[in-house]
Amino acid sequence: MTEWKRTHHCGDVSKEYVGQAIILNGWVNRRRDLGQVIFVDLRDRSGLVQIVLDPEVLGPEQFALAERLRSEYVISVQGTVLERPEGQVNKKIATGEVEVQVSKLIILSEAKTPPFQIHQAADVDEALRLKYRYLHLRSKELQDTIALRHQTVDAVRSYLNGQGFLDIETPLLIRSTPEGARDYIVPSRVHPGEFYALPQSPQLFKQLLMIAGFERYYQIARCFRDEDLRADRQPEFTQIDVEMSFVDREEVMNTMEAMIVHVLSEVKGVKVETPIPRLSYQEAMDRFGSDKPDTRFGMELCDVTAHLGGSEFRVFADTAKTGGVVKGLNVRGGADFTRRQIDQLSEQAVSMGAKGLMWFALEADKVRSPIAKFLSEEELIAIQRELAGEVGDLLLLMAGEYDLVSEVLGRLRLQLGKELGLIGENRYNLLWVVDWPLLVYDEDSERFVAAHHPFTAPLDEDIDLLESDPARARAKAYDLVLNGVELGGGSIRITDRNLQERMFRALGFTMEEARAQFGYFLEAFEYGTPPHGGIAFGLDRLVMLLANRNSIRDVIAFPKTVSASDLMIEAPAQVSQQQLDELKINLRR
RNA sequence: GGAGCCGUGGUGUAGUUGGUUAACACGUCGGCCUGUCACGCCGAAGAUCGCGAGUUCGAGUCUCGUCGGUUCCGCCA
Numbered sequence: 020m021t022e023w024k025r026t027h028h029c030g031d032v033s034k035e036y037v038g039q040a041i042i043l044n045g046w047v048n049r050r051r052d053l054g055q056v057i058f059v060d061l062r063d064r065s066g067l068v069q070i071v072l073d074p075e076v077l078g079p080e081q082f083a084l085a086e087r088l089r090s091e092y093v094i095s096v097q098g099t100v101l102e103r104p105e106g107q108v109n110k111k112i113a114t115g116e117v118e119v120q121v122s123k124l125i126i127l128s129e130a131k132t133p134p135f136q137i138h139q140a141a142d143v144d145e146a147l148r149l150k151y152r153y154l155h156l157r158s159k160e161l162q163d164t165i166a167l168r169h170q171t172v173d174a175v176r177s178y179l180n181g182q183g184f185l186d187i188e189t190p191l192l193i194r195s196t197p198e199g200a201r202d203y204i205v206p207s208r209v210h211p212g213e214f215y216a217l218p219q220s221p222q223l224f225k226q227l228l229m230i231a232g233f234e235r236y237y238q239i240a241r242c243f244r245d246e247d248l249r250a251d252r253q254p255e256f257t258q259i260d261v262e263m264s265f266v267d268r269e270e271v272m273n274t275m276e277a278m279i280v281h282v283l284s285e286v287k288g289v290k291v292e293t294p295i296p297r298l299s300y301q302e303a304m305d306r307f308g309s310d311k312p313d314t315r316f317g318m319e320l321c322d323v324t325a326h327l328g329g330s331e332f333r334v335f336a337d338t339a340k341t342g343g344v345v346k347g348l349n350v351r352g353g354a355d356f357t358r359r360q361i362d363q364l365s366e367q368a369v370s371m372g373a374k375g376l377m378w379f380a381l382e383a384d385k386v387r388s389p390i391a392k393f394l395s396e397e398e399l400i401a402i403q404r405e406l407a408g409e410v411g412d413l414l415l416l417m418a419g420e421y422d423l424v425s426e427v428l429g430r431l432r433l434q435l436g437k438e439l440g441l442i443g444e445n446r447y448n449l450l451w452v453v454d455w456p457l458l459v460y461d462e463d464s465e466r467f468v469a470a471h472h473p474f475t476a477p478l479d480e481d482i483d484l485l486e487s488d489p490a491r492a493r494a495k496a497y498d499l500v501l502n503g504v505e506l507g508g509g510s511i512r513i514t515d516r517n518l519q520e521r522m523f524r525a526l527g528f529t530m531e532e533a534r535a536q537f538g539y540f541l542e543a544f545e546y547g548t549p550p551h552g553g554i555a556f557g558l559d560r561l562v563m564l565l566a567n568r569n570s571i572r573d574v575i576a577f578p579k580t581v582s583a584s585d586l587m588i589e590a591p592a593q594v595s596q597q598q599l600d601e602l603k604i605n606l607r608r
Numbered sequence: 609g610g611a612g613c614c615g616u617g618g619u620g621u622a623g624u625u626g627g628u629u630a631a632c633a634c635g636u637c638g639g640c641c642u643g644u645c646a647c648g649c650c651g652a653a654g655a656u657c658g659c660g661a662g663u664u665c666g667a668g669u670c671u672c673g674u675c676g677g678u679u680c681c682g683c684c685a
Contacts, residue, residue: 053648054641069645090635109645132636135619138646139634142620146677200684220685246684247609370611371681471685498685508685555685570678581678 023095023125030066032114036100043068043119044127046157047092048138057085060112061096061119064162068114070096070121077121084124091130091137091157097123145572149586152577164574167286168562172239174285175259175558178278184235184261189224191217191241196536198473201245203254211603217243220555222472223540225262226512229551230543234264239558245583250570251504251560254583259507259561262553268495268511271552272451275499279449279506279556286565289447297451300493304422308346308429310455313503314448316441318432320425322346323416326401332393334377338418345418346425348432349406350439353413354380354387361413364431368417373427377416381408433503447564450500454478457485457494458525466527471496473526473533474519475510476552482518485525492525499556501564509554516544 025044032041045063057072074082088094098121109115133154135143140158148155155161176186195202195216202216218224220242228236240260248254263271276295283289296314303312306319323346328339335345350356365376379402380387386399394402406414415431417424436442457477458467467489469475476495477485484492495511513519519541523533534541559571572578579585599606 049645051644051647052641053644056642056644058644058647060645071643073642075642104643107643107645111645115645132618136635139619144615144619144677146615147619149677244684247682249684250679252684505685557685580676582676584676586677 023127025095028065029061029063029068030113032068032100032117032119034102034116037102037117039100040097040122041100041119042095042097043070044095045093046130047088047090047094050088050090052086057082057088058118059088061094062157066114067112069109069112069118070098071101071118072121072124077124081124084126085121087126089130089132091133092126093128093130095125095127096121146580146586149578149580152587156576161573164562164566164568165576167566168558168574170286171282171562171565172558174282175237175239175278177285178281179235179237179261182235182274182278184237185233186238187228187233187236188238189218189221189228189240193218193224198469203243203245206602206604208601219244220258221260222474223537225260225553226474226551227540227543229262229264230546230548232264232549234549235262236553237261240555248579248581248583250572251557251563253559253571253575254579256571256575257558259556259558260553261509261555262551264549264551266511266550266552268453268497268552271509271511271554272497275507275509275554275556276449276451279499279501282561283447283565287447291447291449295449295451295499297453299454300452300456301454303452304425304429308425308427308432309503310452311498311500311503311505312429312450312452313433313436313442314450315443315446315502316436318348318350318436318441320346320348320428320432321406323402323405326405327398330394330398332390332398334418343419344421344424345416346428347402347406347414347416348428349408350413350415350435352411353435353439354382354411356380356413364415367434368427368431371427371430372423373417374419375417376431377418379403379408379414379416381410381412381414383410446502448502452498452500453496454493455496455498456490457481457492457496458489460490467525469522469526470494471508471510473522473537474512476513476518477522482521485521489525495552497554499554501561504560504564505557506561506564507554507556509552511550511552514544514548514550519544 023044024042026042027036029043029045043061045061048060048062048067051058055074059070059072060067061070072082072085077085096119098119100117101120103116103118134147134151135154137154137157140148140155141160156165192205192215195204195214200219202219205215205217207213207215221238221240225236238260240258241255242258243255245254261275263274276293280291280293283291298312300310303310305322308320322344324339324344327335327345330336338345361378368376377390378388379391381403391399402414402416408414417428456470457475459470461468471494478493478495481492496508497510498508499506513522520530523530559574562574563571566574568574577585577587584590
């Protein structure tokens with residue numbers, strides 16, 4: 020055995036080993052040089068332990084070596100575990116009851132002074148942290164988060180493996196499809212002028228695996244989308260991709276909620292009550308103004324249109340007349356909002372597209388509101404009753420088109436919920452949103468497009484709406500929402516050839532046109548297709564929530580910036596003329 | 609594609625109404641120090657204030673542009 024090879028990990032050293040000779044390896048986290056004795060906090064991935072470098076034990080030569088130690092040097096130490104002297108226990112670290120008296124020190128690697136201190140990395144400019152990502156990754160926070168990610172994947176795999184799912188890989192070099200997100204494109208050398216695309220998801224392949232008879236498939240799959248980024252969106256990200264045969268919606272949802280419950284239990288020790296509540300898309304929009312409601316707090320939206328249709332107040336009467344709605348929400352205890360605060364809310368509502376925001380502060384002796392004088396006593400009472408307004412509350416009302424009013428109020432609700440501290444810590448509120456619209460009208464292309472994708476099955480009772488009223492057709496689709504974040508979504512797929520044809524027609528193209536685009540896929544369906552459906556979860560988002568982070572960059576070992584650059588490897592980058600020549604690619608300009 | 613915020617020694621920040629020596633903490637380097645644990649004490653080095661124009665007698669500070677990071681809208685399932 021090599022003389023420097025470790026016998027224990029730093030974070031594991033405890034009173035149990037007092038008196039034992041051990042060898043530790045790790046990085047110098049901090050050094051405290053007191054002259055005739057040097058203390059070093061030694062760090063490896065398991066944690067920290069204090070080592071003591073004493074010239075009387077080490078001898079002059081070894082102590083001279085110890086004096087050279089600096090932050091981030093990689094060392095090996097032989098020594099004895101000692102219980103710390105009376106009154107010198109450090110309660111801040113797990114190994115604080117003990118220390119290691121070093122008898123032999125080996126410097127395995129010296130280190131330049133790092134561009135930032137590892138234990139302060141959280142405050143450093145993101146660009147610098149990303150350039151030196153391997154240093155940031157040394158921080159406890161990121162080490163813990165990356166480990167949590169591993170545990171999450173492990174729990175997912177063990178659950179699905181136990182349920183008879185097969186992990187099957189699908190290709191990364193595939194064919195570009197015009198629908199959906201922008202593709203990342205890879206040129207082909209062997210076929211000049213032709214290109215692969217990187218998958219936005221393994222959607223078609225997993226369905227083909229069902230046709231192939233694997234019945235239960237999963238994959239921790241890397242996906243690529245060339246779209247603008249956000250805190251929760253990276254150009255490459257990871258999905259927990261699942262597909263099942265001979266199942267209906269219930270079975271997919273039941274299996275998947277059991278999986279998520281298993282993960283939460285294994286990784287966070289959180290017990291979730293099942294069944295997970297379900298909301299229809301319509302109800303989610305009605306009550307929360309969002310297709311991914313955060314149900315950790317109330318402040319639900321309420322429709323008061325019915326009470327205001329005959330109002331003298333033009334805004335309400337006109338809204339009701341033109342098929343719009345008046346919706347509101349109750350900010351509990353918000354009556355003491357200042358005029359300035361309320362004006363800010365109004366401005367925000369307007370910037371989100373609303374016409375305006377009306378408000379009623381319910382004070383002890385009166386209703387403070389710029390529009391109260393335009394409303395009848397009955398109308399004021401109805402508004403208060405519907406919104407369950409009590410003295411001290413602030414009622415917000417908005418009039419206009421249903422979608423816009425709901426969405427804007429939904430966003431105000433979320434913002435107020437955060438600002439007023441209504442969202443409890445360490446809560447995991449799961450929610451299924453079901454019965455999604457099947458089709459959405461796209462103003463740009465002046466046609467219906469698939470809300471989910473073109474192979475999503477409509478609800479049985481809505482099939483005939485495909486021709487009569489496509490906008491009202493609902494899908495056998497489901498999204499799982501955790502704390503207001505869309506964790507994943509899926510659907511039961513169309514397996515009936517005739518229905519698929521009607522779907523394509525509703526989308527505005529003929530079977531011939533569909534064949535041109537998805538020929539191989541549709542042909543496969545003609546060779547015996549089991550009923551099937553599936554779902555895909557955003558692994559990065561899931562881990563982000565479990566780790567209590569605000570960005571998925573924090574849960575990806577080597578993430579990219581908001582402009583899709585990797586600052587460490589400096590990608591993307593130009594390639595050589597020779598490479599371009601081989602690919603028969605000319606750059607413009 | 610659009611909007612907001614940020615950019616000052618290695619790091620994090622301060623910098624007044626535009627006024628001449630750019631401040632503080634951490635880190636780094638040197639000295640002292642035998643029980644520290646955010647060690648302490650003494651001393652030192654280290655910045656053309658992201659970059660480029662402009663306004664001005666004078667710009668870290670004001671204006672415009674640009675680059676980078678970030679957040680949101682559009683986009684994205």
